[in-house]
Structures are given as C-alpha cells and as structure tokens.
Amino acid sequence: MTTRYTFGGDEHIFVECSEEMSLDAFFRGMSITNALRDAKIKGVTEICPANASFQVRFNPDIIAPDEMMRQLKALEAVAQSAPSTLNTRIIEVPVYYNDPWTHETGQRFRERHQDPSSTDIEYTARINNLDGIDGFIKAHSGAPWFVSMVGFVAGLPFLYQMVDRDRQIQSPKYLRPRTDTPRLTVGHGGCFACIYSVRGAGGYQMFGITPMPIYDPNQTTTYLRDFMCLFKPGDIVKWKPIGREEYDHTVAEVDAGRWQPRIAPVTFSLEAFAKDIDGTNARVMEALNGH
Amino acid sequence: MAINVLKPGLSTTVQDLGRPGYYHIGIPTSGGMDTLSLAAANLLVGNDAGAAVLEAVFMGPELEFTQDAMVAVTGADLPPKVDGQDQPGWTAFKVKKGQVLSFGFLKKGARGYIAVSGGIDVPVVLGSRSTYTLGALGGFEGRKLAAGDVLPLGKGALVAEGRSVAEDLRRAPGAPAELRMLPGLYWHRITEQAGRNFFEDTWKVAPEADRIGYRFKAGRPLDFVPRTPPFGAGSDPSNIVDACYPYGSVQVPSGTEPIVLHRDAVSGGGYMMIGTVVSADMDLIGQLQPHTPTKFVKVTMEQALTARADRRKTLEAIAKALA
Numbered sequence: 001m002t003t004r005y006t007f008g009g010d011e012h013i014f015v016e017c018s019e020e021m022s023l024d025a026f027f028r029g030m031s032i033t034n035a036l037r038d039a040k041i042k043g044v045t046e047i048c049p050a051n052a053s054f055q056v057r058f059n060p061d062i063i064a065p066d067e068m069m070r071q072l073k074a075l076e077a078v079a080q081s082a083p084s085t086l087n088t089r090i091i092e093v094p095v096y097y098n099d100p101w102t103h104e105t106g107q108r109f110r111e112r113h114q115d116p117s118s119t120d121i122e123y124t125a126r127i128n129n130l131d132g133i134d135g136f137i138k139a140h141s142g143a144p145w146f147v148s149m150v151g152f153v154a155g156l157p158f159l160y161q162m163v164d165r166d167r168q169i170q171s172p173k174y175l176r177p178r179t180d181t182p183r184l185t186v187g188h189g190g191c192f193a194c195i196y197s198v199r200g201a202g203g204y205q206m207f208g209i210t211p212m213p214i215y216d217p218n219q220t221t222t223y224l225r226d227f228m229c230l231f232k233p234g235d236i237v238k239w240k241p242i243g244r245e246e247y248d249h250t251v252a253e254v255d256a257g258r259w260q261p262r263i264a265p266v267t268f269s270l271e272a273f274a275k276d277i278d279g280t281n282a283r284v285m286e287a288l289n290g291h
Numbered sequence: 292m293a294i295n296v297l298k299p300g301l302s303t304t305v306q307d308l309g310r311p312g313y314y315h316i317g318i319p320t321s322g323g324m325d326t327l328s329l330a331a332a333n334l335l336v337g338n339d340a341g342a343a344v345l346e347a348v349f350m351g352p353e354l355e356f357t358q359d360a361m362v363a364v365t366g367a368d369l370p371p372k373v374d375g376q377d378q379p380g381w382t383a384f385k386v387k388k389g390q391v392l393s394f395g396f397l398k399k400g401a402r403g404y405i406a407v408s409g410g411i412d413v414p415v416v417l418g419s420r421s422t423y424t425l426g427a428l429g430g431f432e433g434r435k436l437a438a439g440d441v442l443p444l445g446k447g448a449l450v451a452e453g454r455s456v457a458e459d460l461r462r463a464p465g466a467p468a469e470l471r472m473l474p475g476l477y478w479h480r481i482t483e484q485a486g487r488n489f490f491e492d493t494w495k496v497a498p499e500a501d502r503i504g505y506r507f508k509a510g511r512p513l514d515f516v517p518r519t520p521p522f523g524a525g526s527d528p529s530n531i532v533d534a535c536y537p538y539g540s541v542q543v544p545s546g547t548e549p550i551v552l553h554r555d556a557v558s559g560g561g562y563m564m565i566g567t568v569v570s571a572d573m574d575l576i577g578q579l580q581p582h583t584p585t586k587f588v589k590v591t592m593e594q595a596l597t598a599r600a601d602r603r604k605t606l607e608a609i610a611k612a613l614a
Contacts, residue, residue, distance in 0.1 A: 006475045008537030009567030010595040014476055021523025021532045048315040048535045050559055051523070055535035057314065060570075060599065065592055149533060151317035151558035154426035158533060165522065173525070190561070191523045192533065197317075198426065217416070217428040228428075229316045 003028070003076060005069060010060050013072055016053040021191060025052035026148045026160065027270050030086065030234055031079040032072075041071055049233040051148040051158060051192070084270035090144065090236040090287050092262040093186075093195070096247040097121065097137050097208035101182045106206055109178040120205040124171040124188065139169060140207065141239040143281050145193060147231050155197040155215030155229035159237055162273070162281055177203035184210050186239070197229075211242075211250035212261055222257045236266060238285050264288050294407065296440040297391065298353035304502075305411050305430040305442075308341040309554060310419035317558045320538070321421035321429065324502060324554055324577025325402055327462055328366035330606055332406035334613045335363035335383045337450035340606075342410030343420035345436075347403045349580075351394025352436060354405075356386045361408040361449050365456070367400030367578060382455040400463060400578040409447030423555060425503070460609050462602075464575045467493055467584035470551070470568050472541060473595050477531060477563035481546070485513040489549075489565070489587060496583045497548065502555040505576055506548050507585060513546035513565075525561055533561045539568035541587070549587075551576060571598035 004016040015032070018025035033049045036056065043062030048055045058068050098121050110116045115123045125136035145159035152158075161168050173189040178201060181187070185196045187204030194204055197215035214231060216224040224230060242250070253259035266287040273280040306329065309322025323329035323346055330340035345352065351369050363383045364371045371378040372393050378384045386392055394403070413420050413431050422430025431440055478486065492510035499506040515528035523532045529545050536542065536552050542562040543549045551568055553576060568576065569590060579585065590598070 007473060007567075007592060008476055008564075009473050009539050009569050010592065010599055011539075011570050012537035012567065014535065014537060016534070018521075019524070019532070020521035045311050046314045048558065050534045052532045053534040055537060057311075057537070060596060061603075065596070149535075149559060150315065151535065152533075152560055153557060154317045154423070154428065156317055190525050190533075200425070215426070217426055217433060229318070232316070 005073065007065060007069075008055065010065060011057055013056045013058070013069060014053065015055070015072070018052045021052050021160065023146070023160065023162070023270065023273070026146065027084050027086075028079070029054040031084065032075055035075045035079045036072065039071070039075060041068075043068070048151070049149065050151070051160065086234055086268045088234045088236060088266060088268060090238060090264050090266045090284060091230070092238050092240050092288055093210050093212060094240045094242045094246065094250060095141070095186050095208045095210050096242050096244065098133055099209045099247070102185050102206035102209055105178065105180060105182055108180070109174070112174045112176040112178060114172060114175060121207050124169065124205055124207070127171065128169050137241050139167070141241050144284055145237045145239070147233055147235040147237060148192070150229070150231050150233055153198055153200065154217075155231060157195055157214070157231040157235070157237070159193040160191065161193070162277070164277060171205045173203040174205070177201055181206065182209060184213065186210060211247050211254060213254060221254065223260055230261075236268065236284060238288060262288055264290070292444055293357050294442040294444060295355040295357065296352060296436050296438055296442065297355055299436040299438055299440070300347045300352035301350040302348045303352045303436045304346050304422040304424065305343050305413050306346045306421045307343040307419055310417050310421055310423070310429065313417060314558050318417070318426060318428065319423065319556045319558060320554055321419065321423045322554050323404060325366050325404065325574040327574045327602065327606060329404045331381070331456050331609050332363045332365040332404040333410070334610055335365070335381070335454055335456065336361040336406045336408040337448055338406060338408065338410050340610070342406065342445070343413060344407070344411065345405040347394070347405060349397055349401060351403060354392045356388060356390055356392065358444070359385065359387050359449065360444065360447070361452070362386050362392060363406050364403050365406075365461075366402050366404040368398040369400070369403035370395035370398065379455070381461055383450060383452055385449070385452050401580050402577050407444060408449060409445035412443040412445040425555060454613055456609055457612065460605055462574065462605060464578055464583070467586050468575060468579055469586050469588050470572050470575065471590045471595065471598060472566045472568050472587045473590055473592060474566040476537070476540060476566060478565045480515055480528070480563050481565060482514045482516055485546075489513060490589050494549065494585045494587070496579045496581050496585060498581045500579065500581055502553055503557060504550045504552040505579065506550045508548045510549070513543055515546060529563050530561050531563045533559055535559045536564065537567050539570065539573055540564040541566050541568065553577070569595040569598050571595070571602040574602070
C-alpha cells in the first residue's frame with residue numbers, strides 16, 4: 001500500500017491510502033487524520049476521512065501549500081508507529097428489511113435496474129449466492145459494519161462490512177440513478193452500505209428502512225439535540241432486523257421523544273480482527289449488551 | 292423591522308460567507324457562489340463583508356420594505372428598481388419604508404447579490420446564516436424564499452447614498468469564460484491525449500448548473516488509461532472507491548461531461564476528479580449562464596496562488612475605497 005498525495009487546487013490536499021478498499025487503508029487514513037487533528041496545525045480548516053483516502057482543506061494565506069504537504073507527510077510516519085486500535089462506539093440500527101416503501105420506490109424505477117423482474121434484495125441475494133431474502137438478512141445483519149465515511153449529503157454514513165472479502169456483500173449501483181429514495185433507506189452499492197439521511201436521488205440498491213432518524217437539522221429528535229448528525233467516521237454499526245410492528249412502534253416512540261438508540265463504547269483492534277474476525281466481531285457486538 | 296417577500300424570484304436564498312468545518316460529515320460550506328460580489332454588496336451598505344444577503348439566480352425577487360434601509364445589488368447585471376424607478380448596480384441606494392424593490396430582466400451574469408443595511412437576520416446555524424437547501428439547513432427555514440415570507444433585518448446605520456464600486460474592480464467572466472484549473476487528484480487516470488483535448492476544447496455550461504455544481508458539455512469525451520478495477524471502486528473506468536471531493540474539483544463521470552463542484556457540493560462520491568478550479572475563480576463560476584462557452588486553463592500552484600493574491604487585492608481595494 002503506497003500513500004499518494006496530491007493537491008486539490010490551492011486549498012486542499014487529497015491523500016489516497018490505497019486504490020482499493022480495505023480495512024487497512026481505512027485505518028491508515030483514520031490514524032493520520034487523528035494525528036493531524038491532534039497536531040492542531042494553524043491554517044487547517046477541514047479534515048475529512050473517507051473510505052480508503054482522506055482530504056485536508058487549508059487556508060494557503062496562513063500555511064503555504066508546500067509546507068502543508070511537508071507537515072502532512074511527516075505525520076504519516078507518526079501515524080504508522082501508532083497502535084492500530086480505535087476507541088469508538090457501537091450503535092445498533094433497527095432495520096425493517098424488505099419493507100413496503102423501498103419496495104414501492106424500487107418498482108417505480110424498475111426499468112433502471114439490472115433485473116427488472118426481481119426486487120433489489122432478491123437480486124442481491126442471488127448474485128451473492130445467499131439463500132433468498134432470509135439468507136440475505138442473516139448475512140447482512142450477522143456481522144458489524146464500520147462507518148468508513150460520512151458524506152455525500154449531510155450525515156449520510158457509508159459502511160464497510162467487517163468480514164473477509166469473500167463474504168462481503170457486493171452489488172452494482174442502479175444502471176441509471178433514481179430520482180427518488182425514501183428517507184432512511186438502507187442502501188448498498190459496490191461493497192458499501194449506506195443510510196440515506198434525507199429523501200432524494202440515489203443509485204444504491206434498496207434493502208430496507210430504519211425507523212431511526214440520523215440527521216435532524218431542527219434538532220428536535222431527542223438524541224440529536226447535541227448535534228444534528230448521528231454518525232462519525234469510525235463508528236461501528238450493528239443492524240438489528242425488525243418487523244412491521246416494531247418499526248411502527250419505534251417511529252411513534254421517536255416522534256413522542258421517548259426513543260433512544262442503543263449505543264455502547266467499544267475498543268477495536270485491527271490486529272485482533274486480522275487474527276480472529278468472527279471472535280473479534282462477537283466481542284464488539286457484545287458491548288451492546290453491556291459486556 | 293423586516294422585508295416582506297412579495298415575489299420570490301426563481302431561486303433566491305439567504306447566503307453569507309459560509310459554514311466551514313462540517314464537510315467531514317457531509318455538510319458543505321454553502322455561502323454565496325460569488326463571494327467577492329457578496330462582500331462588495333455588504334461593504335457598499337456599511338455592513339461587515341460577511342453579513343447575510345440575498346442571492347438571486349437569473350431573476351430578482353420583489354421585496355417590500357417596512358423600514359428605511361440602504362440597499363446595494365452586485366454580481367450579475369440584474370437592474371434594481373425602487374417603486375419602478377431604475378437604480379444603478381454596484382451602488383448604494385435608499386429604499387424607504389413602504390417602498391418596493393424589484394428587478395428588471397437579467398442582462399449579464401447569473402447571480403445578483405442584494406445586501407441590505409443591517410443584514411438579513413435569520414438565525415445562525417453552525418456558525419452561519421447560509422442556506423443549504425439539500426439538508427434543509429440554515430437560511431430562511433432551510434429553503435429558497437417563497438411569497439409571503441417575512442425576512443428579519445439586523446440593526447444597521449444608513450451610510451451615504453451613491454457610494455459605488457469602480458468598474459475596474461467589478462470582476463466578471465470573459466467570453467469565452469476562462470476557469471483556471473490545477474491538474475491533479477486522478478489526472479493520471481486519463482490518457483495524455485485526453486488531457487490535451489480537455490484544455491483545448493471549448494465547453495459549454497449545461498442546463499444542470501446549480502449551487503451543488505456546474506456541468507459542462509460539448510467537449511470531446513476523455514479516454515482512460517486501461518486498468519483492472521480496484522476492489523470497491525466499481526466497473527466503470529471513471530469509478531474510484533468513494534472519496535472526498537474538494538470544492539472546485541472537476542469530476543468527469545464516464546469521461547463525458549465534467550462537473551465542477553461548488554459551495555453546496557456533495558462532499559464525496561465515486562467518480563474520479565481530474566483537477567480543481569483554483570479558489571480565485573470560484574466566484575466566476577457563480578456568474579455563468581447555461582450555454583456559456585468556457586475554457587479550462589491549465590495552471591501551476593504558483594499561478595493559482597498569484598490569482599488568489601490578485602483576488603484578495605481586489606477585495607482590499609474595494610474595502611479601502613468604501614472605508
């Protein structure tokens with residue numbers, strides 16, 4: 001893995017940790033951006049971690065681009081010697097898989113899909129050799145996912161499945177993007193899952209919907225009063241399959257201001273994960289039960 | 292102490308100098324697309340350069356004032372009128388209580404900046420009054436103006452009428468428009484010939500041009516250097532593993548129509564970018580109408596920084612003249 005540095009005009013440095021997606025590349029980006037945040041370099045205005053890359057915005061009137069580049073490259077060495085553990089949190093996200101709303105939307109834009117005679121979830125189950133919708137839900141919700149990037153639009157998380165590459169669910173994006181996606185749709189494109197924070201255009205396959213708002217600019221949602229976006233890069237997500245009844249109940253509880261997501265602090269070690277994926281995941285998910 | 296919106300125009304939003312600091316969670320900076328004009332409008336009416344103004348696209352609103360105020364309109368040539376009487380652009384004029392500010396047809400440019408003494412006093416959200424419509428955030432209820440809206444005004448002093456910005460300090464795109472670009476990011480993904488063609492061709496602003504980004508067409512498609520798609524990127528040769536998009540970055544989905552991201556940018560995605568329009572020329576993009584012939588001009592970092600310094604000197608000259 002060679003890190004590639006390039007200027008994005010006179011205000012940005014773009015750093016590609018790896019051309020291909022991997023947990024290693026994501027971790028390298030996280031450790032350099034964490035080191036950069038701690039370094040508090042004057043003139044740095046934005047630090048944006050992404051999946052296998054990151055971006056820094058700076059004010060060239062305060063720090064010259066070449067000097068910014070020099071300091072950033074120096075941090076790579078510091079970050080490399082840092083232990084690859086992450087103190088983060090795990091968030092349980094309830095998902096009503098194969099729900100009527102994303103189903104209806106999927107049908108409306110069927111001619112833009114690879115397989116017009118199928119649904120997004122059936123199609124993805126088939127091309128990933130999973131045993132129908134049930135087999136898909138088991139694979140999708142069985143292991144935790146890393147929030148490897150937040151963006152595109154406000155508060156939208158991209159998630160990377162914490163299993164070895166052979167087991168990762170993959171699916172292409174729609175042939176042509178839809179002009180509509182229900183708010184809080186759980187989507188998938190390439191190897192990434194996402195949650196659509198707002199209603200709008202989208203090209204990812206649609207598998208289900210969560211009753212849990214993740215972006216609230218008015219900050220009336222109980223757990224979004226401190227900040228309007230729920231997710232940060234580095235968060236870990238556990239999908240919890242729910243049915244219609246629990247979906248409706250949760251929506252009502254959220255509206256009434258009585259609902260709180262299950263969130264627990266957790267430490268993740270990349271070395272431990274590389275040695276024992278399933279065991280590490282089990283421990284990470286146990287944190288939700290207070291263990 | 293307010294402005295009544297009688298007619299909203301086509302897409303009029305409250306904007307200031309923006310909301311930096313939240314791009315890492317997908318909230319773009321927003322703010323005026325032509326911030327040089329925005330700052331000039333504010334300075335003309337005695338506001339701080341970064342007070343909130345109205346950004347009107349292609350067509351002006353119709354506004355009734357419920358108090359006396361100083362007003363200046365900069366940016367696009369969008370002729371202001373007070374109770375039907377023509378007023379000069381780039382010049383401070385008075386609007387009295389009960390009078391209506393309206394606009395003639397757009398003559399040049401794309402976005403007019405309407406500054407009012409005291410500034411538009413909508414709530415500050417995450418450090419800014421700018422509107423981010425995609426996220427329903429900031430500005431007036433997170434959206435473009437509608438008839439019947441009542442815009443609160445801040446407290447301002449009435450400066451002298453007739454203060455004006457000298458013509459040589461009013462920056463506007465030329466014909467063809469020239470946007471200076473620093474190649475980089477995923478420039479290596481396209482062939483050398485494609486790179487030469489990109490700068491040689493005259494592009495045209497496509498109808499899909501808004502605060503998120505400006506799309507260009509009519510140039511030759513770009514050829515890619517062959518590759519095996521990296522894991523997670525996608526099969527199209529223009530795909531990358533989803534990454535951050537710099538402001539001003541030029542992405543070219545499938546190698547056909549370049550898109551330059553602007554102040555309401557989507558913060559990331561899966562299309563390779565071949566470079567970035569320099570910070571000094573972002574203002575110019577905000578003044579491009581659809582179909583405008585446009586050339587991308589290759590520059591070095593040194594030239595980009597000189598352009599940035601020139602822009603700063605222009606703003607300083609405006610501020611000095613109006614001090």
